[in-house]
Amino acid sequence: MPDGAIAQPPGRGSGRTGRPPLTEERKAEIRLEIARAAVELFVAQGVAATTGEQIGQAVGVSARTVWRYFPSKEMCVSPLFAAGIDAIAAALRAWRPGRPLDEALGRAVTTGERPMARSHLPQVRALLRLTRTEPGLRAVWLQAHDEAEPVFARALADRAGLPAVDLRSEIQAAMLNAALRTAVEHYAWRAPEAAGDAATARDDAGDAATAQAELMATMCSALVVAAEGLA
The missing domain is CATH 1.10.357.10 (Tetracycline Repressor, domain 2)
Structure with a gap:
């Protein structure tokens, strides 16, 4: 180890941490959940009155997640x-x-x-x-x-x-x-x-x-x- 280098605890800095990536099957399920929530909101209050935040809340995800899967609410x-x-x-x-x-x-x-x-x-x-x-x-x-x-x-x-x-x-x-x-x-x-x-x-x-x-x-x-x- 070079002089002055700080030893890293085992496992740190050696790979990706956090939640495991979603499978394609789970991504498809999330897309469908978003779709069904969007339909209910569109039918109940119209497209113009519906926001990405509302769609996300109905599914239990953030608006950012909604936009990650779809470019627009439609x-x-x-x-x-x-x-x-x-x-x-x-x-x-x-x-x-x-x-x-x-x-x-x-x-x-x-x-x-x-x-x-x-x-x-x-x-x-x-x-x-x-x-x-x-x-x-x-x-x-x-x-x-x-x-x-x-x-x-x-x-x-x-x-x-x-x-x-x-x-x-x-x-x-x-x-x-x-x-x-x-x-x-x-x-x-x-x-x-x-x-x-x-x-x-x-x-x-x-x-x-x-x-x-x-x-x-x-x-x-x-x-x-x-x-x-x-x-």
Whole structure:
């Protein structure tokens, strides 16, 4: 040891201290908790009146943590939109030749590779209703579908055994994306509001099961219309 150097206690200065880093799974859970809290606040008091501090308090984290995960309060809801899109992409990857697409969608939404959590549906429905009057939330919803389209195209190309996405798979993905987006909006915007949106945003097992069945029926109807084309 050089003259004048101060000996360090064992373990000090030799590595990182403090809490261990969060796992990716835990980060995803925190993002979803923030998303669900944001929806409840947006529904109850509007987007403009909601702050990052309020969203953080509802989850038990600081506003700084909220902004670490999301660049804006509107973007806080993106995990709820992404969950449904991920389920659809998984359905396309699992879609077996000779089987109807609505069967694959139904299986993926409930029990597939990345199933859509049934308990999230009432919140998503309440959130989508807000996209009619909140331009910031509408932008997040449309961005989610814009980012989903190349994912759908890649899944369709893989199913067809193509080495790369071609024009056909891109057009199929665009048609599917538009049909499903319109179906989900139809389901959300025209659903009865018996208990009000604030109550709808909270979990209820019976309501969630009904919501799942209604959503699947609407999506299947949209696929039939899309398959018929413009003739």
